[in-house]
Amino acid sequence: MNLVRSDPTWSMTRGCVWETTLQVYNTGDVEARNVNIRIALVDTGSGAVRDSLDIFAGTIPPGESRIIRAELDGDCLNEYTLRAVPVLL
Numbered sequence: 001m002n003l004v005r006s007d008p009t010w011s012m013t014r015g016c017v018w019e020t021t022l023q024v025y026n027t028g029d030v031e032a033r034n035v036n037i038r039i040a041l042v043d044t045g046s047g048a049v050r051d052s053l054d055i056f057a058g059t060i061p062p063g064e065s066r067i068i069r070a071e072l073d074g075d076c077l078n079e080y081t082l083r084a085v086p087v088l089l
Helices: none
Strands: 002-011 015-025 032-043 049-060 065-073 080-088
Touching: 002 080, 015 032, 015 049, 015 080, 032 065, 049 065, 049 080
Parallel strands: none
Antiparallel strands: 002 015, 015 065, 032 049, 032 080
16 A cells, blocks of 8 residues: 555635545455555654544555545644555455
8 A cells, every 4th residue: 555645625614624545455366345444643742542544445456556535634734654454355
């Protein structure tokens, strides 16, 4: 999994959000079905999860990848790290 982009931006309806783009790879020899990615925006100072989201990536054939995008609620003044883990159902 590669982090392509993660930046704060202002939304008129939601306030400050973190727009995140990830590229998810299947490096195996068989297709990965029902792939979900659990994404969490983690406060760097406290380690607390500010927001989290599960994104459905679908079926990924061997050697292929998917781009997924998410908006997570954050505070534009804080420092965050991003945690993303694949979850197979």
